[in-house]
Amino acid sequence: MPDKPDRNAIEVVNVSKIFGSGEGQVAALDTVSVSIRENEFFTLLGPSGCGKTTLLRLIAGFDFPTAGEILLYGQDIAPLPPFKRPVNTVFQSYALFPHMTVADNIGFGLEMLGKPKAEIKARVAEMLKLVKMEALAGRRTSQISGGQQQRVALARALAPQPKVLLLDEPLSALDYKLRKEMQIELKRLQHETGITFIFVTHDQEEALTMSDRIAVMSSGKILQVGSPWDIYDKPAERFVADFIGETNFLTAAISEMANGKARATLKSGATIEATVAQSFQPKPNATVVVRPEHAKLTKAKGELSGTVENIVYFGTDTHIHVHLDSGELFTVRQQNTRSAGCGFEKGDAVGILIGSDAAQVLKD
Amino acid sequence: MATAEEVAKAAERRDVRDRWLLSAPALLVIFLAATGPLLIVLVYSFLTPGSYGDVKWQFSPEAWISVFLERDIFDDTLSIAAAHVTIFLRSIKLSVVTTIATLVLGFPTAYFMATRSEKTRDLWLFLITIPFWTNLLIRTFAVLQIIRNEGIINTILLKLGIISAPIQILYTDTAILIGMAYVYLPLMVLPIYASMEKLDFRLVEAGYDLYASRFQVLRRIIFPLVKPGVIAGSILVFIPALGAYVTPSVLGGGKNMMLSNLIELQFGQGRNWPLGSALSIAVMIIVMVALLAYVRNAGRSGVRHG
Amino acid sequence: MAKNFSIKHQPGFTAIAATCFIVLYLPIIVLVIYAFNAASSTSEWGGFSLKWFQSAWQNTQVVDATLRSFQIGSIAAVLSTIFATMAALATTRTAPYPGLTFKYAAINQPLMVPEIVTGVALLIFFSRIKIFTGYSGIGYLVAAHTAFCIPFAYLPIRARLENMDLTLERAAADLYATPWKAFRRITLPLLWPGILAGLMLAFVISLDDVVITEFVKSGGQDTLPTYMLGQIRRGITPEINAISTAFLLLSVAIVTLFFFVSRKRD
Numbered sequence: 018m019p020d021k022p023d024r025n026a027i028e029v030v031n032v033s034k035i036f037g038s039g040e041g042q043v044a045a046l047d048t049v050s051v052s053i054r055e056n057e058f059f060t061l062l063g064p065s066g067c068g069k070t071t072l073l074r075l076i077a078g079f080d081f082p083t084a085g086e087i088l089l090y091g092q093d094i095a096p097l098p099p100f101k102r103p104v105n106t107v108f109q110s111y112a113l114f115p116h117m118t119v120a121d122n123i124g125f126g127l128e129m130l131g132k133p134k135a136e137i138k139a140r141v142a143e144m145l146k147l148v149k150m151e152a153l154a155g156r157r158t159s160q161i162s163g164g165q166q167q168r169v170a171l172a173r174a175l176a177p178q179p180k181v182l183l184l185d186e187p188l189s190a191l192d193y194k195l196r197k198e199m200q201i202e203l204k205r206l207q208h209e210t211g212i213t214f215i216f217v218t219h220d221q222e223e224a225l226t227m228s229d230r231i232a233v234m235s236s237g238k239i240l241q242v243g244s245p246w247d248i249y250d251k252p253a254e255r256f257v258a259d260f261i262g263e264t265n266f267l268t269a270a271i272s273e274m275a276n277g278k279a280r281a282t283l284k285s286g287a288t289i290e291a292t293v294a295q296s297f298q299p300k301p302n303a304t305v306v307v308r309p310e311h312a313k314l315t316k317a318k319g320e321l322s323g324t325v326e327n328i329v330y331f332g333t334d335t336h337i338h339v340h341l342d343s344g345e346l347f348t349v350r351q352q353n354t355r356s357a358g359c360g361f362e363k364g365d366a367v368g369i370l371i372g373s374d375a376a377q378v379l380k381d
Numbered sequence: 382m383a384t385a386e387e388v389a390k391a392a393e394r395r396d397v398r399d400r401w402l403l404s405a406p407a408l409l410v411i412f413l414a415a416t417g418p419l420l421i422v423l424v425y426s427f428l429t430p431g432s433y434g435d436v437k438w439q440f441s442p443e444a445w446i447s448v449f450l451e452r453d454i455f456d457d458t459l460s461i462a463a464a465h466v467t468i469f470l471r472s473i474k475l476s477v478v479t480t481i482a483t484l485v486l487g488f489p490t491a492y493f494m495a496t497r498s499e500k501t502r503d504l505w506l507f508l509i510t511i512p513f514w515t516n517l518l519i520r521t522f523a524v525l526q527i528i529r530n531e532g533i534i535n536t537i538l539l540k541l542g543i544i545s546a547p548i549q550i551l552y553t554d555t556a557i558l559i560g561m562a563y564v565y566l567p568l569m570v571l572p573i574y575a576s577m578e579k580l581d582f583r584l585v586e587a588g589y590d591l592y593a594s595r596f597q598v599l600r601r602i603i604f605p606l607v608k609p610g611v612i613a614g615s616i617l618v619f620i621p622a623l624g625a626y627v628t629p630s631v632l633g634g635g636k637n638m639m640l641s642n643l644i645e646l647q648f649g650q651g652r653n654w655p656l657g658s659a660l661s662i663a664v665m666i667i668v669m670v671a672l673l674a675y676v677r678n679a680g681r682s683g684v685r686h687g
Numbered sequence: 688m689a690k691n692f693s694i695k696h697q698p699g700f701t702a703i704a705a706t707c708f709i710v711l712y713l714p715i716i717v718l719v720i721y722a723f724n725a726a727s728s729t730s731e732w733g734g735f736s737l738k739w740f741q742s743a744w745q746n747t748q749v750v751d752a753t754l755r756s757f758q759i760g761s762i763a764a765v766l767s768t769i770f771a772t773m774a775a776l777a778t779t780r781t782a783p784y785p786g787l788t789f790k791y792a793a794i795n796q797p798l799m800v801p802e803i804v805t806g807v808a809l810l811i812f813f814s815r816i817k818i819f820t821g822y823s824g825i826g827y828l829v830a831a832h833t834a835f836c837i838p839f840a841y842l843p844i845r846a847r848l849e850n851m852d853l854t855l856e857r858a859a860a861d862l863y864a865t866p867w868k869a870f871r872r873i874t875l876p877l878l879w880p881g882i883l884a885g886l887m888l889a890f891v892i893s894l895d896d897v898v899i900t901e902f903v904k905s906g907g908q909d910t911l912p913t914y915m916l917g918q919i920r921r922g923i924t925p926e927i928n929a930i931s932t933a934f935l936l937l938s939v940a941i942v943t944l945f946f947f948v949s950r951k952r953d
């Protein structure tokens with residue numbers, strides 16, 4: 018996907034954050050660089066402790082980086098305290114002020130900026146309308162539901178019209194249905210306000226459905242940045258492939274690279290075509306990944322062969338675990354139909370067909 | 382422009398400095414009107430008594446010698462100061478017995494409170510809190526009125542013909558004991574209740590599930606888990622009991638002195654400020670030993686439950 | 688039919704608890720009843736009367752001592768609460784820094800020392816200062832009371848602060864509030880119940896003090912408790928019951944208020 022000529026809202030340049038000192042030193046972020054474009058919905062995705070929240074806090078100004086720069090439209094904001102940054106945050110716990118009403122919460126930022134009362138009032142009304150909370154403006158924040166608190170937190174952070182909105186796992190406290198609703202709501206708000214969103218989550222599904230681009234993080238580093246499609250279908254590293262969705266890992270020898278394609282010789286001796294990065298150096302012991310839904314099970318011969326070990330029914334689809342003759346395990350996901358059964362039984366000798374565009378070579 | 386790291390370091394330094402400035406008034410007042418003067422007491426305990434109270438600025442170990450020893454006025458020989466030793470032992474004994482008595486009464490009371498429903502628990506807590514914050518002198522006075530010869534206990538017993546003459550309780554060690562147990566009971570109940578309230582009764586269920594009897598559950602599960610509260614309560618009772626002044630003054634009369642009365646005497650009629658100072662330091666030392674034992678114990682049980 | 692097995696039951700515990708509550712309140716109730724006794728002895732009942740309240744009210748020594756108690760109590764409570772609030776802000780919600788443990792120890796130090804020892808220490812120290820400066824006013828009592836009230840006022844304020852989420856202040860900073868504005872608009876209003884509780888606690892503690900006041904006061908500086916102690920030592924009249932009853936009423940009122948303030952969430 019070619020880069021759009023958009024401006025960068027945030028540029029994180031070689032940022033490190035080290036907590037503690039001496040023996041107990043922990044690098045929460047290790048020379049991280051990333052650019053976030055204007056008006057995009059950007060997600061920092063990773064397991065807990067990967068540094069995603071630390072990076073968000075550095076952008077918000079709650080912590081200062083140990084090294085590196087954080088540029089907001091070209092200006093280094095890393096040394097500024099949070100109240101001098103045109104950046105607002107939606108907190109994981111919402112952090113609504115319990116002694117103020119919904120409207121007072123939403124107007125707080127504008128009040129602190131010294132805006133005239135009339136302007137604050139108009140803007141608060143506008144925000145209440147935006148998040149559909151007009152009816153509850155006078156309520157205390159303790160008197161409204163979790164989903165409503167979430168909306169107020171959003172309205173409060175959007176009211177001062179920040180250049181960038183930071184969202185720290187804002188949906189994690191909501192139940193499943195409400196979370197789905199809010200995902201759509203967030204996309205709508207981002208679209209309507211045109212503000213750059215930086216969203217932190219550990220939920221891969223949330224990241225894939227909402228984001229324009231995703232940065233996958235692990236152990237204080239950004240492993241891969243790309244569109245949801247890039248991240249899912251062209252994982253560059255084992256961690257990314259493993260963290261997002263389910264994947265089969267196969268050992269293969271790579272040869273004949275050309276035009277982003279290569280020939281991968283599997284342990285079984287069969288060869289398949291796989292997508293590969295330009296910079297990849299051909300080697301005999303590489304890892305190739307195949308998503309379970311991109312392979313097909315057959316009773317005839319396939320690229321791989323093995324025995325059905327287990328069949329797990331998931332409603333929409335069925336996972337069939339196959340013990341390959343090479344000793345590896347392989348899962349195939351098969352869409353269910355209303356006709357009974359998946360057509361295979363435990364112990365069946367099966368073949369696995371891997372299409373020409375199904376495999377991806379990892380760079381490690 | 383300063384880098385983020387410099388800004389962060391400066392902010393951290395400023396934060397620590399602000400925190401010192403903020404705590405300065407409290408620390409200063411406490412140093413001037415509580416902690417600091419204790420050092421002067423230590424100095425005074427090594428000086429010579431003045432003829433009309435106060436001290437002469439002359440070093441003398443005499444005060445410390447006379448904490449436990451007596452110098453014969455004729456031949457200068459030293460012997461054990463029986464009066465002082467008696468008072469020390471009585472104070473320690475009464476404080477220990479008070480602690481045990483309040484524990485025996487307070488533990489079941491705290492347990493009772495902690496096993497009430499959430500709503501009534503607050504009421505019970507309130508009922509125990511009221512005496513806790515009620516003037517100690519008034520409570521001692523209330524006990525005085527109950528136990529004195531003309532008090533209601535004796536009056537009722539006399540009227541019922543159970544006794545022919547009033548039982549003399551007032552001005553005895555028993556009176557001091559009753560008084561101290563009465564005034565310090567809430568100090569024992571509150572910390573035990575605080576640990577008991579946090580007790581997870583599913584553990585008790587687990588105990589019964591594994592064939593423990595009621596007593597075994599109490600001894601092997603409940604008691605170990607609320608032990609920090611028991612230790613805290615014991616310390617909270619023992620320390621003020623050892624230094625108790627009001628209760629022995631009101632209920633003990635002149636004869637049954639405790640340490641605080643002995644100390645007061647040195648600053649009044651005794652006119653021996655150095656001895657009074659030395660005795661004060663001695664009380665402090667006993668308290669410190671008790672506190673150290675507490676800290677070590679609390680530390681250990683903390684690790685165990687940690 | 689067998690009684691259902693209750694896991695919370697322990698034999699005898701309820702009986703002991705009941706005894707404790709009765710024993711705690713019985714002497715106080717008797718004391719209050721005898722405050723309304725018409726007879727001049729506390730051993731017989733001479734009918735209902737308010738005369739001892741009246742006689743206490745007309746006793747200038749009692750009135751003086753009461754006013755002095757209130758004066759010392761209110762100044763000491765306000766000062767100690769302000770200082771304790773500042774100290775609590777300085778010692779909570781922070782990563783450990785050099786001196787933090789020292790501060791905890793120093794602030795709680797008055798709780799660790801028997802009152803008699805503090806009393807003696809202040810007697811010695813203040814008698815020196817009295818000679819040096821010639822001032823022998825109420826200031827010494829105020830200083831002493833402020834000092835020993837600080838750890839009590841500190842207790843509820845610190846407890847409340849530690850339960851307060853630092854993210855609220857962060858949220859305020861994120862919404863362009865300077866540190867001072869965040870303190871005034873967020874921290875202070877949320878901390879207020881703790882501060883009130885501390886203030887009331889400090890006032891009650893000051894009002895109740897006997898030992899330290901007894902050692903620090905100069906002649907003619909009796910507070911209500913030291914005046915009462917003197918009277919009780921001399922012999923008992925129902926006037927003391929009447930004063931005690933009024934005092935009790937005040938304490939109970941403050942404790943009740945304290946109880947509700949400190950229990951109040953948010």
